[in-house]
Amino acid sequence: MKQRGGSTAAKRRAGERAAEAVADGMVVGLGTGSTAAHAIRAVGEAVDAGADVRGVPTSFQSRQLAIDAGIPLVGLDEVETVHLAIDGADQFAGGDLVKGGGAAHAREKVVDATAERFVVVADPSKAADALDHPVPVEVLPDARSLAAERVRGFGGEPTLRAAEGKDGPVVTDNGNLVLDCDFGAIDDPGGLAARLSAVPGVVEHGLFVGMADEILVGHGDGVDAKKP
Structure with a gap:
């Protein structure tokens, strides 16, 4: 990376x-x-x-x-x-x-x-040359566990983004949480984008294809x- x-x-x-x-x-x-x-x-x-x-x-x-x-x-x-x-x-x-x-x-x-x-x-x-940056995935708070499980099923490693300067996670302007999902080198950004978008509770992901x-x-x- x-x-x-x-x-x-x-x-x-x-x-x-x-x-x-x-x-x-x-x-x-x-x-x-x-x-x-x-x-x-x-x-x-x-x-x-x-x-x-x-x-x-x-x-x-x-x-x-x-x-x-x-x-x-x-x-x-x-x-x-x-x-x-x-x-x-x-x-x-x-x-x-x-x-x-x-x-x-x-x-x-x-x-x-x-x-x-x-x-x-x-x-x-x-x-x-190829995308390999961890992909931020904004999720509804109640969907964090489900989304993390699905990301692992896609071959990724999700990490709940922690806030700096306060205890607890980052909270987006929309009131949601962010999972930073490391997939390594992403061979098919479009395919991964579609899979992430289909996960219940995912508000949006950071792949702009x-x-x-x-x-x-x-x-x-x-x-x-x-x-x-």
């Missing part, structure tokens, strides 16, 4: 490049995470300069960042379309992603799937644009 992390400069370049695609009149999906945060700040600068842009946040974190940046916010049910979604990834291989490090993947998937164009921002540490329209990978000296 690839080492996680990445330079702040690389993340900033990727996020700011994605924000360059934001045009006057757009509704923009605002992703969650350290790289997407740079895009949110850049969109805020465009709004401050006079651009008419509205944002759809994917988490409490992105909502607060957008408020701090001065971006007007709307809900999905208040707009006819999301023109562009900008979001990060924990890992990508081709056009497939693992997301959910911030436990916001359920709302992220809804917003990203709604968007006319979904742009992923990342640094080189997130690239892989074939959803990305473009992946912007920041480096110390620029940005590579990849078309899956």
Whole structure:
């Protein structure tokens, strides 16, 4: 599995490049995470300069960042379309992603799937030949044991995500729990995605299969644009 992390400069370049695609009149999906945060700040600068842009946040974190940046916010049910979604990834291989490090993947998937164009921002540490990052699975609290059993049946090893700074597990913005499920190298992301989605009590999983329209990978000296 690839080492996680990445330079702040690389993340900033990727996020700011994605924000360059934001045009006057757009509704923009605002992703969650350290790289997407740079895009949110850049969109805020465009709004401050006079651009008419509205944002759809994917988490409490992105909502607060957008408020701090001065971006007007709307809900999905208040707009006819999301023109562009900008979001990060924990890992990508081709056009497939693992997301959910911030436990916001359920709302992220809804917003990203709604968007006319979904742009992923990342640094080189997130690239892989095949997905092997543990897959976050958001589950109803009462379904934790059942979901964990099914994941083991699929060849995975589930771990209940523990909170930092308090006792007990992470609780999502939706009031649910997260199982981080290690499957090793994932040969068939689409098949695994379908199996996870069919488990009773699973709200959403972090496999985003074939959803990305473009992946912007920041480096110390620029940005590579990849078309899956």
